[in-house]
Amino acid sequence: MFSLQLSDDQQAVLDLAKTFSRKEMMPLAAKYDESMEYPWEVIKKAHEAGLLNLSLKEEHGGLGLGALLQAMVVEELGYGCSAMATAITANDLALGPVLPVATPEQLEEFIKPMVDKPIMAAYCVTEPGAGSDVAGIKTSCKRDGDNYILNGEKMWITNGSVASWYFVLATLDASQGHKAMCGFIVPSNLPGIAVGKKEVNMGQRCSDTRGIVFKDVKIPKKYLLGKEGEGFKYAMKAFDHSRPFVAAVGVGIAQCAMDHSVKYALERKAFGKPIAEHQAVAFMIADMAKDVEAARLLYQKAGWMADQGMRNTKWCSFAKCFGGDIAVRVSQDAVQIFGGFGYSTEYPVEKLYRDSKICQIYEGTQQIQRLIISRAVFGEAQG
Numbered sequence: 610m611f612s613l614q615l616s617d618d619q620q621a622v623l624d625l626a627k628t629f630s631r632k633e634m635m636p637l638a639a640k641y642d643e644s645m646e647y648p649w650e651v652i653k654k655a656h657e658a659g660l661l662n663l664s665l666k667e668e669h670g671g672l673g674l675g676a677l678l679q680a681m682v683v684e685e686l687g688y689g690c691s692a693m694a695t696a697i698t699a700n701d702l703a704l705g706p707v708l709p710v711a712t713p714e715q716l717e718e719f720i721k722p723m724v725d726k727p728i729m730a731a732y733c734v735t736e737p738g739a740g741s742d743v744a745g746i747k748t749s750c751k752r753d754g755d756n757y758i759l760n761g762e763k764m765w766i767t768n769g770s771v772a773s774w775y776f777v778l779a780t781l782d783a784s785q786g787h788k789a790m791c792g793f794i795v796p797s798n799l800p801g802i803a804v805g806k807k808e809v810n811m812g813q814r815c816s817d818t819r820g821i822v823f824k825d826v827k828i829p830k831k832y833l834l835g836k837e838g839e840g841f842k843y844a845m846k847a848f849d850h851s852r853p854f855v856a857a858v859g860v861g862i863a864q865c866a867m868d869h870s871v872k873y874a875l876e877r878k879a880f881g882k883p884i885a886e887h888q889a890v891a892f893m894i895a896d897m898a899k900d901v902e903a904a905r906l907l908y909q910k911a912g913w914m915a916d917q918g919m920r921n922t923k924w925c926s927f928a929k930c931f932g933g934d935i936a937v938r939v940s941q942d943a944v945q946i947f948g949g950f951g952y953s954t955e956y957p958v959e960k961l962y963r964d965s966k967i968c969q970i971y972e973g974t975q976q977i978q979r980l981i982i983s984r985a986v987f988g989e990a991q992g
């Protein structure tokens with residue numbers, strides 16, 4: 610039976626995340642949005658607080674929180690500043706395909722240092738010509754004695770310039786689609802790697818998004834993850850863990866937008882009474898409240914299923930799709946409730962609205978989530 614029962618220790622972790630987001634993230638959110646600088650000071654504090662690399666298990670030196678609690682923590686981080694939350698959780702996205710198959714040597718070289726220091730990582734899959742269609746990537750990995758030679762271009766890589774290592778998906782033979790794909794851990798300082806300029810995005814502006822070019826990059830065989838031909842599977846499976854995080858970030862944005870809206874609606878007067886007493890405004894708040902709760906339950910169920918060892922792919926898509934959509938809808942309505950002030954950078958809701966949009970795009974667009982859901986539904990109907 611689906612349960613949200615937290616132990617005292619788990620509740621303490623959640624409380625810590627809540628306090629961290631309100632004290633260390635929220636006060637700096639507007640400043641970093643404006644400067645677009647990478648929020649290293651927050652990342653370092655998050656690491657000290659144990660809130661970086663949430664997905665590390667105890668055997669890796671992490672807290673071993675479980676998928677449900679991790680996502681609940683991410684909601685709190687998303688509430689504080691979703692751009693910073695994206696920078697933080699990009700590490701978990703990169704760890705996703707690595708942890709299940711990493712060798713003891715790979716764990717020692719790349720994962721153990723992350724426990725001791727605020728080391729960042731990146732998930733390098735998307736390319737200029739292949740985003741939704743991951744099976745269409747062209748980055749090649751050719752066998753060359755004890756090495757692979759990597760050539761290609763990745764795009765929109767979160768943490769691109771700050772990562773010490775990348776998870777890279779490449780292909781032995783592009784004509785073979787996903788069957789020829791390999792996943793690698795690639796140290797970011799290898800010769801032949803060139804990181805592009807920072808993308809100036811609509812929202813989440815302090816998150817670091819870059820293109821990365823790999824030109825004749827020599828990768829020792831020991832950095833291959835698992836088996837040749839299995840890379841696509843590792844890269845896709847990681848979404849069963851990370852999509853609830855995106856949904857949770859969306860819920861954090863929406864909850865924050867709603868809290869601002871409720872406060873403002875009670876204070877702001879129009880036609881001689883608080884705007885909260887105008888039904889049109891009150892009903893927007895009602896829709897916010899029900900949508901936030903529904904979206905929260907969806908990501909929690911997806912996380913809980915993972916903790917029970919259940920296949921949760923469809924539920925991750927439910928959560929990501931609905932969580933992303935309500936983040937946009939609720940933050941948009943928050944701007945509306947604030948009227949002209951909502952459109953001004955003096956107030957926090959326009960940033961929430963700008964930040965929310967990416968929740969409908971990265972880690973599989975809303976259309977791709979619907980594709981996954983519809984295939985699952987028809988598959989179930991046909992046995």
Ligand SMILES: Cc1cc2nc3c(=O)[nH]c(=O)nc-3n(C[C@H](O)[C@H](O)[C@H](O)COP(=O)(O)OP(=O)(O)OC[C@H]3O[C@@H](n4cnc5c(N)ncnc54)[C@H](O)[C@@H]3O)c2cc1C
Nearest residue numbers: 732733734735739740741765766767970971972973974976
């Ligand atoms: C800020 C940011 C950060 C990102 N971070 C990362 C990262 O860290 N690592 C990484 O690998 N990638 C990252 N991405 C890439 C992101 O995952 C892709 O942008 C996303 O998957 C969409 O791919 P695309 O941009 O190529 O759009 P396209 O695939 O070209 O899609 C364009 C439109 O067509 C629709 N569409 C495409 N195919 C179908 C279909 N079969 N059915 C219906 N509609 C379809 C899409 O939904 C979309 O509306 C990031 C992107 C951004 C903007």
